[in-house]
Structures are given as C-alpha cells and as structure tokens.
Amino acid sequence: MTLLAAANGISLPGTDDPINVSQTVGFALLAALMIWAAIRVVTTRNVVHAAVWLVVVLAGAAAQFILLAAEFVGVTQVMVYIGAVIVLILFGVMLTQAKLGNDPNLSRRNWYGGAVVAVVLFGLLAFATIDTFEDAKLPEDRRMALPAAEVGDGEVPRTESNTGAVSDAVFGAYLLPLEVLGVLLTAALVGAIAVARKD
Amino acid sequence: MLLSQFLLLSAILFSIGVYGVIVRRNGVAVLMAIELILNSVNINLVAFGAMHGNLSGQVFALFIIAVAAAEVGVGLAIILSIYRNRRSVALDELDLMKG
Amino acid sequence: MSDLLRSYLTVFIFGAVAVGLVGAVLGLGSFLRPKRPRPEKLIAYESGVDPVGEGWTQAEIRYYIFALLFVVFDVEAVFLFPYATRAEAYGWYGVGAMALFIGILTLTILEAWRKKVLRWS
Numbered sequence: 001m002t003l004l005a006a007a008n009g010i011s012l013p014g015t016d017d018p019i020n021v022s023q024t025v026g027f028a029l030l031a032a033l034m035i036w037a038a039i040r041v042v043t044t045r046n047v048v049h050a051a052v053w054l055v056v057v058l059a060g061a062a063a064q065f066i067l068l069a070a071e072f073v074g075v076t077q078v079m080v081y082i083g084a085v086i087v088l089i090l091f092g093v094m095l096t097q098a099k100l101g102n103d104p105n106l107s108r109r110n111w112y113g114g115a116v117v118a119v120v121l122f123g124l125l126a127f128a129t130i131d132t133f134e135d136a137k138l139p140e141d142r143r144m145a146l147p148a149a150e151v152g153d154g155e156v157p158r159t160e161s162n163t164g165a166v167s168d169a170v171f172g173a174y175l176l177p178l179e180v181l182g183v184l185l186t187a188a189l190v191g192a193i194a195v196a197r198k199d
Numbered sequence: 200m201l202l203s204q205f206l207l208l209s210a211i212l213f214s215i216g217v218y219g220v221i222v223r224r225n226g227v228a229v230l231m232a233i234e235l236i237l238n239s240v241n242i243n244l245v246a247f248g249a250m251h252g253n254l255s256g257q258v259f260a261l262f263i264i265a266v267a268a269a270e271v272g273v274g275l276a277i278i279l280s281i282y283r284n285r286r287s288v289a290l291d292e293l294d295l296m297k298g
Numbered sequence: 299m300s301d302l303l304r305s306y307l308t309v310f311i312f313g314a315v316a317v318g319l320v321g322a323v324l325g326l327g328s329f330l331r332p333k334r335p336r337p338e339k340l341i342a343y344e345s346g347v348d349p350v351g352e353g354w355t356q357a358e359i360r361y362y363i364f365a366l367l368f369v370v371f372d373v374e375a376v377f378l379f380p381y382a383t384r385a386e387a388y389g390w391y392g393v394g395a396m397a398l399f400i401g402i403l404t405l406t407i408l409e410a411w412r413k414k415v416l417r418w419s
Binding site for chain 1 (some may be wrong): 200201202203204205206207208210211212213214215216217218219221222223224225226227228229230231232235238241242245246248249250252254255256257258260261262264265266267268269270271272273275276277278279280282288289291
C-alpha cells in the first residue's frame with residue numbers, strides 16, 4: 001500500500017476503517033470451501049464429480065462478489081456460469097466419454113512437475129501481493145461513488161442501485177464492447193456449429 | 200476487510216487452475232481448470248473495483264463472464280470434433296500435426 | 299457492517315435455516331432408521347428385472363448445439379436485466395443500442411436454422 005500510494009500520490013480510501021470481524025469470518029469460511037473444492041476439481045478421478053466441485057467454487061465466487069458489494073456480478077455468475085457453462089461442460093462429458101465412474105487416466109502419472117510450477121507461481125503471486133498491498137483495506141461502505149453518468153448524447157438521472165450503475169457504465173462508456181461482445185458470441189456459435197456438426 | 204485476502208484467495212485459485220491445466224489429460228477437465236483461472240481473475244477485478252470505488256472492475260468482470268461462456272462453447276466444440284476423429288480426448292495423444 | 303451487507307443478512311439467515319432444517323430432518327432420519335445395507339438395494343429396480351448394461355449412453359451432438367444456443371441467449375438476458383432497470387432514463391437511444399445487440403445475437407438462431415440443426419428428425 002505504501003508503494004502504491006507513494007507512486008500515485010493518493011491516499012487510498014477506507015484505510016482507517018476497523019476490520020469487520022463477521023465479514024472476515026464469512027470470507028474465511030467461503031475461501032476455505034472454495035479452495036478445498038478447487039483442489040478437488042483438479043484432483044478427483046471422476047470427471048462428473050469434478051464438474052460438481054466446480055459448481056461449489058463458482059457459487060463461492062458468487063458469494064464473494066456479494067461480499068464485495070457487486071451484487072449484479074454475483075447474480076450473473078450464478079446465471080451464466082452455474083446455469084449455462086456447467087450445462088455445456090456436462091454435455092461435453094456426456095458426448096466424449098461413454099464411461100461413468102472413476103477414470104485412472106484423468107490425470108498424468110507425474111504430477112510433481114505441475115505441483116512445483118503451481119507452488120512457485122503461488123509463491124511469486126503471494127509475495128508480490130503482500131509486498132505491494134501490505135495493509136490496504138477495502139472501504140467499509142462499498143457502495144460505488146456514482147457520478148451522473150453520460151449515456152448517448154446527454155446525462156441521465158443518477159441511480160441508487162448497483163444494477164442501475166452497472167447499466168449506466170455498460171450503455172455509456174462500454175457500449176462498443178457490448179456490441180463487439182454480441183459479434184463475438186455470434187461468431188463463437190457459428191464456429192461451434194461448423195466444428196461440431198458431422199458434415 | 201483487507202484487500203490482500205481477496206488477492207491471495209485469487210492467487211491460490213489461479214495456481215490450482217494452472218496445476219489442473221498442466222496435470223489433467225482429459226480435455227474437458229482442462230477446460231474446467233481454465234474456468235478456475237478465469238474466476239480468480241474476476242475476483243481480483245471486483246476486489247480492486249471495490250477498493251477504488253470504481254465500477255469498471257464489475258463491468259470488466261461481466262464481460263469476462265460472457266467471453267468465458269463463448270470460450271467454453273468453442274473449446275468444447277473443438278474437443279468434440281477431436282473425440283469424433285480419434286475416439287479419445289486425452290490431450291497428450293494429440294501429437295500429430297496432421298491426423 | 300454496511301447497509302448493503304446488512305440487507306443480505308436476511309438472505310443468509312434464510313439460507314442457513316433452510317440448510318439446517320434439511321440437515322436436521324435427514325440427520326434425524328438416519329439416526330432413527332434401521333441400517334441393513336445389502337447390494338440388492340442399490341440396483342435400479344429392486345424387485346424387477348435385473349438391469350442389462352449401463353445407464354450411461356452417448357448423447358447426441360445436437361443437444362450440445364441446443365445448449366450452446368441457450369448459453370448465447372442467457373448472456374443476452376444478463377445484459378437485458380440492467381437495461382430494464384434503466385430503460386426509461388435512456389429513451390430511444392437505449393432502445394437502439396439494445397436492439398442492435400439483440401439483432402446481432404438473433405443471427406445465431408438464423409444460422410442454426412439455415413444449418414438445419416433446429417429440425418428434429
């Protein structure tokens with residue numbers, strides 16, 4: 001935090017707020033559940049079980065988003081990831097594997113290399129994180145500061161809700177990315193139909 | 200709450216996802232590990248957005264979720280076509296440039 | 299605690315009560331009922347004909363394309379919700395922007411139609 005604040009010449013918001021115990025306990029429980037589920041995703045021998053553990057990780061992430069006051073992202077996580085992407089992955093499992101149950105060939109025999117890479121990567125990330133943001137605190141009141149947004153050619157009235165603010169951002173500054181996203185999804189579906197169909 | 204606790208959680212999920220991408224042989228399982236990585240990035244973005252009181256992090260996370268859906272769709276279609284041609288989704292058997 | 303999270307406390311308590319209730323009922327059941335496990339009890343039709351083969355068949359690829367169409371329109375719905383909360387504030391500009399987005403995504407269903415993946419033969 002010191003480094004970041006010195007570099008930008010700004011003071012980060014909420015640095016003097018006390019640590020909220022109940023929120024931190026909730027975070028720790030969710031984090032422990034997510035980490036355990038993530039480990040099971042990459043270690044379980046049954047690919048269907050891996051998909052179900054992935055649901056636990058994704059639901060935990062949605063809860064973390066709500067803890068961070070990003071309600072709309074949390075709901076989107078549930079709708080798109082748990083509702084749609086998991087369905088796709090389960091279809092992928094059913095279409096590629098005619099065998100239910102444990103598959104000893106799901107992982108490589110020599111997992112040591114992967115473990116070393118993961119541990120070294122985590123060490124680097126953790127060092128960089130702790131070194132840079134030593135005691136930066138999230139502001140206790142995590143509602144966004146919402147200036148009057150500009151959508152189209154004029155200002156729109158302010159909104160109080162998170163979803164409305166996300167909408168202002170999406171239809172204001174991020175309108176072009178939204179349309180490009182539409183093109184991307186269309187291209188992805190056309191390509192997937194072309195690749196997946198037999199003829 | 201501290202910012203680094205979210206960043207550390209996301210670092211752990213990212214490392215687990217990288218481990219899965221390296222170790223898994225089944226293509227569908229590799230895609231699941233990639234989903235873990237994308238989720239850890241989303242947690243980072245939303246946490247930074249909450250720290251700066253800026254909405255852009257949430258909007259970025261929304262777009263990443265939508266793009267990840269497209270990515271899974273195309274990735275699974277490729278895996279399905281590999282399966283149809285080779286009757287296997289074991290990625291380390293895909294060592295031919297022309298099959 | 300901030301107001302926002304305090305309002306989510308109700309959701310949390312509701313969920314905790316739901317999980318606790320189901321857990322208590324199931325736990326009470328497993329505590330009270332007699333336990334005599336046998337392999338016959340695990341087959342699909344306990345008093346019927348013995349099953350042949352496995353209950354696991356290869357699914358058809360067309361289901362996958364339907365799931366893909368569902369994903370595309372799920373993403374579209376995700377961006378419709380925030381628009382719906384602010385539609386009045388945007389006026390015709392928002393209608394145009396959203397119509398362009400929906401119009402682009404409608405091409406996917408036209409493509410699926412043209413490739414005849416929607417036809418159920």
